[in-house]
Amino acid sequence: MEFLRFATAGSVDDGKSTLIGRLLYDTKSIFQDQLESVEAASKQMGNEHTNLALLTDGLRAEREQGITIDVAYRYFATPKRKFIIADTPGHIQYTRNMVTGASTADLVLVLVDARHGVVEQSRRHAFLASLLRIPHLVVCVNKMDLIDYDEKAFNSVKEEFRNFAMKLDIPDLSFIPISALHGDNVVERSAKMPWYEGSSLLHHLEEVYIASDRNHIDARFPVQYVIRPQNEEHHDYRGYAGMITGGVFKPGDEVVVLPSGFTSTVASIDSYDGPISEAFGPMSVTMRLTSEIDISRGDMICRPNNQPTVSQDLQAMVCWMSESTELTPRMKLALKHTTRSSRVMVSEIQYRIDVNTLHRDEKPESLKLNEIGRVSLRSTQPLFFDDYRRNRNTGSFILMDEVTNATVAAGIIVGSG
């Protein structure tokens, strides 16, 4: 079976938790004891209906304050697909949480309240989805029951959203009118909206084509770990372990190792279950080469005629995630990119982007919590990278504070120099 990973984003009270509860409930992914405990908790809190949001808000503080604090992961399956939901809260730390949840997603689901139309947060969600190059965006226009399932209202939300999305890069955009509370168009097509001819949300999630979203062209193998058993049976074994992050590798392929630039040939691709004839992302494998060259963690194996950019200078869009510090020019940070760790210095903040209007503030003094901007970074060591647009794995990095060790930024590479 195939996986679909999707992130959900919504603003305050637009019914996101109810929708997720509905998806889990209607696909029979909620168990009886979970439902009973939610029913009991709802009663205790004085809710009239069973509050399906309590299924996802598990932490004590979340229940007490009636809000979602952190990204939560949920699982459900239909006979066609298995789903992982990254449920990102709209209240606190929305940008940080959504960037986190969407970083591993194939699809982003944005909720819009049909009564309020496209609000500031809807625009922000669409922008973040396009920044993170999520290939598929589904806009659920929720609470259709409260506007008498009105087609015109739905169409006007759709048009408004499209007008904004035109300025962004979203390859696949769909709209579905739903009522999460009553289940209209969530699992089954609703009889209350005969004018809507598209599929239900679940059907859409089951059918959306994601197989071509992964890069199978540019062969990239960041070396993660060197396996040297040093026992009798495997005396001279030296295997390079890691996850394929792009393209396809086969025994016999000519390869080049960065940063040394030495060339060699793939001798075999090994696994516990036996040799592999073709390795592709996201497989974790062990590669052996025909020649003995010095290779260690952080090196990159690729093809001689298709190499990533090698540079100490990079241009990136950065989302700042620290509450206690700000990103400023000349700042030094720890960086992790593929399996390579380095130190970087911020050479320049070129602009800060207003995620609501897409307006650029040139040369800001700093980037604060949840702000996004374009920066130039200088690394102590060369990095081997591709444009994020081309490869999400070799085009992304994180920045860490060297004193507190906190993860303070997510980075998306847009160029070198």
Added chain:
Amino acid sequence: MSITTYELNHLDQLESEAIHIFREVASEFERPCLMFSGGKDSILMLHLATKAFWPARLPFPVLHIDTGHNFPEVIEYRDQRIKELEARLVVASVQKSIDDGRVSEEKGPRASRNRLQTTTLLDSIEENKFDALFGGARRDEEKARAKERFYSFRDEFGQWDPKNQRPELWNLYNGRIRQGEHIRVFPISNWTELDVWQYIEREAIEIPSVYFAHEREVFRRDGMLLADSDFVTRSDDEELMTRKIRYRTVGDMSCTGAVESEAENLKQIIEEISSTRITERGATRADDRVSEAAMEDRKKEGYF
């Protein structure tokens, strides 16, 4: 796995993700260890770790927090596997923590050593200077666990701060810690109970016999079936009866409940899991029934 279309099925993807995390931790930490309870999830973890480093041996030891209330079948299984893999086993004993006066045994018929394990675990981390501990927790198990990271940071007191977790982006994990701090690592975070069983069947992984239906002397407590053993005190109205049962989870004998079952092989277990309407922890764990946030509270203190 279908080679021509370059697609991986869900079990291959989950396996690859877990192997990636095992290797990442082995690369970036000095003293990792793998926590092993003898339950199916830790057996799966041991299997995945073996695959990650093959043909080399495991580059870290296996740690068993021994409550002393074990299923004998499980200890037998543990010793056999460790021997086969030529792995190093570290046992930290709750009984020793009690003898040393670090913790005191709970009193009464419902006494359990479940909570005491936390002290034994944290002492063992300090003694062995472990800086990364692999655990078999899954996000589908429990609502507090649904918010866990793959790399879960613990301060020098072993505490988890759910409101202040490091964001985890792409598959780039932040392994930076200071001396005395450590991380808990959950490589099978994204697996569901059904995935675990399907994978055990696919890989033909051996598991202890208590997971398959068998006849056993049990009694009913709080709607759960508990096995009679030296570690539990039955009250007068808790009558013994013989039932055909199996275990969905395997932990401390004093608080792990059995389910009535006819499932004698993996195929039947998978059918049973596919149609069940009760979560595995709801059906079998007395320790989670204390309150709505029982797991969160224990995790904050440093529990698994």
